Amino acid sequence: MTTTLITVAATGAEAEKAAVPALPVTLEELTAEAVACQQAGAAVIHVHIRDEKARPTLDVGRLKDTVGALRAATDLIVQLSTGGAVTDSFEARLAVLDAQPDACSLTCGTVNFGDDVFANPWGFIKELYQLTQERGIVPEFELFDLGHVATLHRLLGEFGPPAGGHVHCDLVMGVPGGMPGNVAALVAAVQALPDGATWSATGIGKTTLPVLLGALGAGGHLRVGMEDTLTFSRGRPVTGNAELVQRAAELASLAQRPPMTPAAARTFLGIARPW
Ligand code: KMH
């Protein structure tokens, strides 16, 4: 049976704990959330971490502890963010790989990000990509705009296939400054992907449900989570990541493509269990 890969992006770097008490920011909160999300149908966790004051951090020691704790408590594929926060340096973002995750995000271009800029120039992209190849860490190509697809083609053309041999992309849609979160943009991006690539999609904020339903209809996989949306339905805050995963799993099952298990996801993405 065809199944659906569900990734949970549990925390992100943008929401503030003070404003969103349900946001998992401590290692204990993140681990508990991960366990609940695996039970609800997630196979991958996309991870941003926070410091003791709940501010975003790329501290490598904390990242290592996080990878270890998530591996001990769950079977989820641990995908560390190399995007970090818009304020993070390229050096700190490259050093994320020192925490030896299973997988990492790799954004294929710069994008306006609300009032900020999420910077991903070519020199940084190719350095990060080559590092993932050297270390055997499987990248997920984050595509915020159609131009990012062109850069993905250039990257694969110049440096060859990723660790694991399979190209899996994530369309991040509806960021103010990126491609819109609608079906027309989704189809345009999917049509431009490299042959053989698989993809998931996520819609930020109000675009969450249109993108989720469009992705299911177009044969794609799903990313959900509090990094991307803080509202479950109009006027009703999300109470935790697991309810977003559960809704995605139910809709995927309704579409006759139930959630992929973490073990199947490892095979699908080309991730060997490294420990
Ligand atoms: N926090 C955004 C600036 C990623 O995780 O790779 C970047 C981001 C992408 O979230």
Ligand code: ZN
């Ligand atoms: Zn992220």
